[in-house]
Amino acid sequence: MQQQVSVITLAITDLATSTRFYREGFGWQPVFENAEIAFYQMNGFVLGTWLKQALAADTGRPPAPDGAAAGFALAHNVAGQEDVAPLMAQLVAAGGRVLREPAAPEHGGFRGYVADPDGHAWEIAWNPAWRVDGEGRVWFGL
Numbered sequence: 001m002q003q004q005v006s007v008i009t010l011a012i013t014d015l016a017t018s019t020r021f022y023r024e025g026f027g028w029q030p031v032f033e034n035a036e037i038a039f040y041q042m043n044g045f046v047l048g049t050w051l052k053q054a055l056a057a058d059t060g061r062p063p064a065p066d067g068a069a070a071g072f073a074l075a076h077n078v079a080g081q082e083d084v085a086p087l088m089a090q091l092v093a094a095g096g097r098v099l100r101e102p103a104a105p106e107h108g109g110f111r112g113y114v115a116d117p118d119g120h121a122w123e124i125a126w127n128p129a130w131r132v133d134g135e136g137r138v139w140f141g142l
Contacts (some may be wrong), residue, residue, distance in 0.1 A: 037054070044137065074123070
């Protein structure tokens, strides 16, 4: 079977607040949005932000409690170490919250964490052993 992810959907509480974070923080533009969902075309998959109650109804599960996004982290890799802190500052200015200041972990590279307005953790990272191509695709190893 092909190794792929087609769509990642994040539960959100307010579409306008979430859209502001992704538009102004990352500079991403939705390819579709309505009153309860926004889709962003990524490099090979789609990121969805969907109102928590609607996502819960669609999955048939109760909505997650507020702040329940701590069980996973998403990552956005950048081309250089010097790109980490400015992007984190931009995300905070767009409504995010610093979870971990940028620093060099023991295993190498440079990273920090920002939570989006709904608490989803985004690692902003530079890894010298990974390549980010011109289309934003990250390649494990060089």
